[in-house]
Amino acid sequence: MRKFILAAAALAPLALATPAAADTLDEVVAHGIVIMIQGMPIDVAYTPDGKFTAAEGQVTGTWKIDGDKLCTSSNFDPNVTCVAYPHDKKSGDTFTLESPQGPVEIKIK
DSSP: OHHHHHHHHHTSOOOOOSOOOHHHHHHHHHHOEEEEETTEEEEEEEETTTEEEETTTTEEEEEEEETTEEEEEESSOOSOEEEEOOTTOOTTOEEEEEETTEEEEEEEO
């Protein structure tokens, strides 16, 4: 259960000052991501119809691209939260986002 709570927390607002680019967001929603939280990989998959699943289906929700951000809401947090991702990332790239819970490592699948 802790893994699922951490996954939900990772999908909450992440504070990031770097501008996002559509190319990175396109890669994220096309390939999905793996979020590393305290050494635990959490797989997140996005579908073209604006839905996502994470943590082996325990976290489900919706997504949309809003300008330079990826916005999500989930069964763990129905509030819409938007996160900016760094520019020019592609499938296979790994980067760190700062979150209220500390740094979160993201890998685009």
